[in-house]
Amino acid sequence: MSFAGGIGNEAPLKRREFVKIMAGALSATILLPAAARALSFSKSPVATNRLRPPGAVPEEIFAGKCIRCGRCVEVCPYRSITLLDVRAGVFAGTPIIAAEEIPCYLCMKCVEVCPTGTLLKIRQEETRMGIAIVNKHICYTWQSLTICRTCFDVCPYKEKAITLDQLRPVVVEDQCVGCGICTHACPVSSEDGKKAVNIEPIHAWERVQW
């Protein structure tokens, strides 16, 4: 593209071409990373052991409903609920619980104060923050290394949500509230920081009935 050489009648055409190419390059450099960023910008922070507080609406509308008033964080007596910052994109300012750090102890204070119905008023046993999944490959009891029943002992719905099958822990899926107390208590950690029992927030991905 020799722009300086354009003299006489050919100059406007060349200039137009130049402008076109430059505009294309500029928009590509701006738009492509923006599109890539937009994808991560709207990616939900909910994942294994990263849970929404009790009564949360599905992730599909969570960012839309929550007005980031932080009242659930302020009333949480265990400091389980933390706030996300702008690195979470549009989810900045929404509440999240890191189950392996501080789990939810199901005091149900946060659902009382939510002004937008993002956390719906539900009872303790109706809470479905996720489902505990026992990783049988690293659980000491399932591996017959020792007899550990820490998760069973700490479970607030003992004998209902976690039962023992020949002293090995088994999660009853329709009873588990997903509070993460078992994850917090589990003494086994794998290399990626996960425990032998983890909470999978499968209910967060339900579709909304309009």
Added chain:
Amino acid sequence: MVEKGRARIHRIRLLVLSGAFLLILGNPFLNFYLQINFVQGWYQSFGIGNLWFVSPLEGLESLLVAKQIFLPTLMGMLIPICLAALLGSVYCSWLCPISFFHELLDFLRKKVTGRKFLKDRLILPRRILWYVLIGEILLSLVLAAPVFVFLSPPGLVGREIMIAVFFHTLALEGVIVLLVLVMNLVTRRFFCRYFCPLGATLNVIGAKRKMRVIQDKEICTDCGMCDHSCPLGLTPSMGMAESVYCWNCGECTTVCKPGALEYHWVRKGDAGSVKESLPTAPSSSDPHQ
């Protein structure tokens, strides 16, 4: 006597602003260290016991994006909307923590430069405010995520204080607050004037407000002090204090020496009937000269 009463409006406003700021400053400490949960939140949603307030724009965004009616949100929006409909956008000038910082910054600037009023260096058309409001609501609907709720400067102040108290850190988005404050040194209340969607919402709600600053043309001496004093850069001397943009801060009534500008309670919603309207200044001092 009258002048003293009017100067009081300015002082009362600063007191209310400071009190409103102290409330959201002290509340996280109460919640965190003393576990007193009676009051929660800040001016996005504020809960005092069972009395809830929800900011009108945030509530509206939440309802629009989620496409679900949730009654507590509407009930929480009721009191702020009634307040704005009767008194105009007094939230902005009397309660907003950003306004508190602006006043603080103005105070420091006066101390440093010794000049009482700042000349507005960057002036934009005022109707940008409406485009920002419409654009913001449209963008929220397109993104299916409310934009203002996590980038609103007043909300960010509360959130930063809470994050600092609870997690001993600060969130990155607080830069927006600093940006807003820096722009205040270029043009007074630059963000509030042209870019605050919440202010625009409250202006729309308060377009037919009852409490207005009305100019008495017979007393006015055209000194122009009110035009200098208006933090929004309006010209009360030309009756702009009655426009939708006025946020009823009462600064012009404070500086008006002859007392031509006063708060009035407009009865029939027509601004022309000054003589019939009853003066009800918050100072409750004698309105007659």
